[in-house]
Amino acid sequence: MPHYFLDYQDSFHDLVDVDGRELDNDEHAATAARSMLAGRACLEILRGADAVISVRVRRGPTPLFSVTLAITEDRFHLNG
Numbered sequence: 001m002p003h004y005f006l007d008y009q010d011s012f013h014d015l016v017d018v019d020g021r022e023l024d025n026d027e028h029a030a031t032a033a034r035s036m037l038a039g040r041a042c043l044e045i046l047r048g049a050d051a052v053i054s055v056r057v058r059r060g061p062t063p064l065f066s067v068t069l070a071i072t073e074d075r076f077h078l079n080g
């Protein structure tokens with residue numbers, strides 16, 4: 001099985017995966033990245049601040065896939 005690394009980045013962290021994990025193929029690695037992003041997104045949304053979060057998949061030093069999510073919160077002031 002191929003060995004993949006999932007790196008995480010947000011406004012405060014740039015975490016490089018040094019251990020990696022074995023996954024069946026590139027599509028399973030992309031699914032793992034989406035799942036990781038979804039989990040982190042929940043934490044960022046609850047924190048309540050704007051954020052850009054990203055997960056990058058590598059096989060060794062070679063990037064294969066990345067998924068990025070921007071979270072913004074807009075508040076509207078009503079007159080009246």
